[in-house]
Amino acid sequence: MISWILLLILLISCVCAGALEVNVSQPLYQAEESNNVTMEWKFPPEPDRSTNSLFIECHLFTDHRVSVLYHLHEGIEFPGSQDEQFSGRVQCDRDVLREGRLRLHVSRLRTEDSGLYECEVMTKQGWGADECRLTVTATVAQEPHTTTTVSPEPESQKEWLVLLIALAGIVIVIMVIVVVILVMRQTTRPEIIAVITAVTLVVTGVVTGAVIKLYNNQL
Template identity: 55%
Template sequence: MVCWILLLISLTPFTWGTFVVNVTQSSYQAEENHDITLDWTFTTTAHMSLSAVYIFCQLLTEDKDPVLFHLHEGVEVPESQDKQFSGRVQFDKDVLREGRLRLHVSRLRTEDSGLYRCEVKTDDDAGSDKCRLKVTAAADEPEPLRLTESPEPEIWGLHIGQGLRAAAGFLPPCFILCFAYLFFKNM
């Protein structure tokens, strides 16, 4: 029992007062023109005010880091959003108080693929986490298979099937006649 109490006491400083931001899923995969929801969680406190929350989410690329979403003092800042994402990102404000950042991205494009980082700041602390999104090209809709009978190739004016049926009917009597001829000839 004493060991459990000492273990609890030794872990307590690491859990109290620590601000943590986590993605709920480290990688996502979707097809272009579909929608997806990217989800992060962060530590909340009883005294945390939504007007003191600052969120900045970007797609990290080699050339530039386009802004996916920006929230300043609890207010969305759409003018800082990159035109790549303009009109395609919806923020779920209802779950923010619970410590959740939920972004719905619609009409995905292949260029939306990459590493996304969201940074969350409050009056108390800040943190960030990353997730990867892979958007694959939309698969062409395959044409439905139609079962059709293909015509059999013709040989000497007859279809192969007709020729085989005719041969099957003709060959047994032929064999019988040949066998009878050979049998009676040797007698």
């Protein structure tokens, strides 16, 4: 309420002085939630004068309400008139006010900060205002990246080497048994030869099964 009364008094006092040209640097600002943004307005500078005669008031207009963003009167900031929505999140670059530049830094943006921003500036030259729009988009949560672990394929060369060694062993065993059988046919009865032949078949089957099992384990 006090800021509106002060604004009314200054408006009355500046009627005779005329209009002041105030221009926003860009009409549209876009940013993501939780980021920062800097909005800038320009007005005729008064380098030979202090900021004690400067009045600035900035508002956010939405469909539901009007909020005070920043308030400066005769060079003194009034944080008490600032809306709670912007408490601790708005800073003005006081060093460039003499240059005719109003720069407002809004940090930790929220989606409800979206809307129309208007800044009114009053000096001894007059009164003026300009507006811009800020759009704050919500941050999209990224899905956690899942890494699929692929088991390394068995080395083909190693598989073939193992297989060849096993087959070579089988061939050697069979050849030895055959030689023994051929020798014993001349000096041994047929019953013994039959037993040796049966044992040879059993041993060959066991070795062959072991090789097959080893190969399957490697796959």
